[in-house]
Amino acid sequence: xxxSIKEQQEIxxxxxxxxxxxxxxxxxxxxxxxxxxxxLSPTGTGKTLAFLLPLLEQLEPECTEVQxxxxxxxxxxxxxxxxxxxxxxxxxxxxAIYGGRAISKDKIExxxxxxxxIGTPGRLSDHFEQGRFTTEYIKTLVIDxxxxxxxxxxxxxxxxxxxxxxxxxxxxxxxxTQGTSIPSYLKMNKAITLNWLKDKPSSKLTLKTVLSPSKNxxxxxxxxxxxxxxxxxxxxxxxxxxxxDLSEFLEKKNIAHTxxxxxxxxxxRDRALIKLRNGSVSILVASDLVSRxxxxxxxxxxxxxEIPDSYELYTHRNGRTARVDAKGTAYLIKGDREVFPEFIxxxxxxxxxxxxxxxxxxxxxxxxSGGRKDKISKGDVAGLFFKLGELNTDQLGVIxxxxxxxxxxxxxxxxxxxxxxxxxxxxxxxxxRVTLI
Numbered sequence: 001x002x003x004s005i006k007e008q009q010e011i012x013x014x015x016x017x018x019x020x021x022x023x024x025x026x027x028x029x030x031x032x033x034x035x036x037x038x039x040l041s042p043t044g045t046g047k048t049l050a051f052l053l054p055l056l057e058q059l060e061p062e063c064t065e066v067q068x069x070x071x072x073x074x075x076x077x078x079x080x081x082x083x084x085x086x087x088x089x090x091x092x093x094x095x096a097i098y099g100g101r102a103i104s105k106d107k108i109e110x111x112x113x114x115x116x117x118i119g120t121p122g123r124l125s126d127h128f129e130q131g132r133f134t135t136e137y138i139k140t141l142v143i144d145x146x147x148x149x150x151x152x153x154x155x156x157x158x159x160x161x162x163x164x165x166x167x168x169x170x171x172x173x174x175x176x177t178q179g180t181s182i183p184s185y186l187k188m189n190k191a192i193t194l195n196w197l198k199d200k201p202s203s204k205l206t207l208k209t210v211l212s213p214s215k216n217x218x219x220x221x222x223x224x225x226x227x228x229x230x231x232x233x234x235x236x237x238x239x240x241x242x243x244x245d246l247s248e249f250l251e252k253k254n255i256a257h258t259x260x261x262x263x264x265x266x267x268x269r270d271r272a273l274i275k276l277r278n279g280s281v282s283i284l285v286a287s288d289l290v291s292r293x294x295x296x297x298x299x300x301x302x303x304x305x306e307i308p309d310s311y312e313l314y315t316h317r318n319g320r321t322a323r324v325d326a327k328g329t330a331y332l333i334k335g336d337r338e339v340f341p342e343f344i345x346x347x348x349x350x351x352x353x354x355x356x357x358x359x360x361x362x363x364x365x366x367x368x369s370g371g372r373k374d375k376i377s378k379g380d381v382a383g384l385f386f387k388l389g390e391l392n393t394d395q396l397g398v399i400x401x402x403x404x405x406x407x408x409x410x411x412x413x414x415x416x417x418x419x420x421x422x423x424x425x426x427x428x429x430x431x432x433r434v435t436l437i
């Protein structure tokens with residue numbers, strides 16, 4: 001358990017982290033010595049680790065009930081934090097519960113009570129009201145991205161949750177935004193605030209404007225994507241309909257991409273991020289849901305296909321590139337006679353080349369119908385592709401292992417043949433389906 005410097009160092013080594021950054025160092029000290037802490041820091045600076053390390057120190061190994069509650073605004077963030085805790089190898093059980101999946105799955109997982117429970121406001125409120133586990137031993141409360149969590153739970157779910165938590169002794173609120181008011185029911189009295197937002201390395205973000213000759217920006221976007229080549233990036237739109245319309249157009253232009261918005265099924269959202277992470281696509285067409293709190297790789301650029309309604313959303317979108325020490329570019333596509341809001345600063349106009357630098361992705365993704373619950377490991381999956389699939393190490397890409405399935409990046413040129421060869425083969429003791437996604 002993370003109750004010593006030595007054990008903390010072991011956790012960091014498991015995460016391939018060699019040293020905490022200054023924000024994390026300050027956060028650990030503040031959370032340890034204060035009942036109520038507010039941590040403000042930009043996206044991508046390591047807030048999750050900053051609150052998880054001191055949270056683990058508060059847990060009692062002998063207790064068999066839920067001891068810590070982490071409230072998050074989205075399913076993806078819940079899953080992400082659950083995975084980080086597992087990777088830490090602390091010995092404490094953690095479970096994520098969230099809307100968009102059958103509640104029966106939650107009930108199965110909660111039969112073996114976790115020490116750490118992560119969840120979205122609506123789903124947590126439901127479980128609390130149904131009394132599916134005791135909340136008496138929950139002493140640590142984290143509200144991650146608290147400004148969005150409060151907004152998501154504004155229908156009364158957040159306030160309901162708080163009525164079931166009589167014994168909280170430590171509260172931690174995190175956000176990448178400053179200025180959000182904190183409701184009195186959270187009882188953040190005498191909270192210490194750590195504000196690292198002022199230190200955001202904005203100088204590494206380059207802002208450029210691309211002019212469209214018409215109100216319809218579709219062709220200009222295609223020209224820009226061809227100009228940029230195969231670097232990974234996000235195209236931001238304001239509405240689901242815009243995303244769907246743009247996706248259909250990009251498909252006709254043979255530009256490999258995937259989409260992400262709140263109207264999609266959870267399974268499709270998960271697969272979109274998997275394909276982005278493993279290189280099967282380099283372009284994500286997305287809503288502002290993706291602007292923070294979701295585990296995706298460093299983006300070389302983001303594109304404001306549609307300008308957001310507020311400076312806050314604009315800032316969070318830009319935060320998906322030029323993170324920490326990296327450089328990145330934010331492009332604004334300006335339609336004919338379009339007037340940008342006042343919060344959009346002036347920027348250099350980018351002249352696009354006529355060259356098509358974009359190539360089809362090298363990788364594509366295969367689905368395997370077996371996962372951790374079947375006692376299957378990443379090594380087992382790799383062995384299947386090396387032995388029966390006859391791949392070499394350069395031909396096997398990223399493997400993502402889930403509870404009931406796995407996803408593997410393989411060369412696109414070999415994917416059909418591999419799916420046929422490996423489908424209905426045995427992995428460990430399970431016959432698995434292998435299909436393209």
